[in-house]
Amino acid sequence: MDKLRLIELFVATCDEGSFAAAARRCHSDPSTVSKAVSRLESQLGCSLFQRSTRQLCITPAGQRYAATVRPLLQQLNACEHALQHLNDAPEGTLRITSAVCYAHLYLQPLLQAFCQRYPAIQLQLDVNDLHQDLIDNDIDVALRTGYIKDSRLVARRLSPMDFLICASPHYLAAHGTPQIAEDFSRHSWIGFRIKQSQQLQPIFLPDRHGHYQLHHLQRQHITDDGETMAAMCADGLGIAQLPHFLARQGLQTGALVSLFPYYRPPQPDNGVFAIYPKRDYLPARVRVFIDFLCAHLDTLGEGSNYTWAEQWPALNNASRASG
Known part of the structure; x- marks a missing residue:
């Protein structure tokens, strides 16, 4: 039994006047409380209580010890309550x-x-x-x-991180709308460089059956900033495969259109x-x-398992399948 528990049982005995009453207060049993007080007395080298068959009387040493440890227990309890409140209350930095x-x-x-x-x-x-x-x-x-x-x-x-192949309407008017993956080799592509690894974000395009496959395409333009990538796409500099959160505003305003249904990478760490x-x-x-x-x-x-991209209309409505 640790020292703090011994002190708690000792103070409870002082307050209640008997081992039995202290045991009820501390959800223990009288023999455990009695042994705890005896152990504390052994550690201190003095008697804290005078025991008789009829009553339990605190000694002068016990009074002095109680006067010292009682405020410590009260301060500790107050600190614990304050910390619990701090953890329960929405406050702080x-x-x-x-x-x-x-x-x-x-x-x-x-x-x-x-x-x-x-x-x-x-x-x-x-x-x-x-x-x-x-x-x-x-x-x-x-x-x-x-x-x-x-x-x-x-x-x-x-949320998952869903990708949409996007282009601006005036880019498509000038260069045509790709229908299948092979068509993209004839188009300008905007690439994204991942800052952490300095690698280019891979490109996944649907085949004739709507199944997404990895494609190695030349990027005419490259940026390491997602918002710049979306803006370049909206400005007609090329086609981009954008995460749903980057494509959202452009699609809603009509600055961008989605060429194919969304693609969701199957890796467990995919998402936000x-x-x-x-x-x-x-x-x-x-x-x-x-x-x-x-x-x-x-x-x-x-939400944790879906995004609005699942329902977003695409120019080419091939059946979607995660790669």
Whole structure:
């Protein structure tokens, strides 16, 4: 039995006046309480109680010890209650890191409403496309496309990452609309360079049966910024395979059209994830933020296993199949 438990049982005995009453208060049994007090007396080298068959009387040494340890227990209990309240109340500094384009297109538009609902939360935003160590950098939650396997972290998928092959209407008017994968070799293609690996994002195109396959195509233009990629596509510089969150605004305004039904990579790490350190008690500020973000995504037609891209009409309505 640890020292703190011995002290708790000792103070309970002082308050209740008997081992039996102290046992009821501490959800124990009289013999355990009696042995605990005896062990404490042995450690201290003095008697804390005078025992008789009829009563239990505290000694001067016991009074002095109780006067010392009782405030310590009270302070400890008060501290624990305060920490529990801190963990349960949505308050304090919330440190978020997010991929750049996701922060601009999905995170920033909801921040005002989030802060209005939770005014006791202060935000610290780190917007970049690098995978940082959340624990070493004291980050509460990261919003990332994909995730790195780490037993110290929890990765909650906010949505799959669906890809749409897009072009601007005036590009198609000038260069024609490709019908099958082989047609793309005659078109200008905008590529995306992944900052973390410096590799080009692979291109998957549907065959005649709508099954997506990897294709190696020359990229006439390359960028490492997703929003620039979508803007170049809308400006008619070529065709691009865009993640759904980058294609969304252009498709809704008519600046872009989707040439084929969506493609969803089958890998388990495909998607947009909220990543946070694994802990027994998730702070309320983190929990309410993730819940708020998920509710916002639901209004956009996105959830952990679906996106609005599943229903978006395509110029070439081949039957869709994940590669």
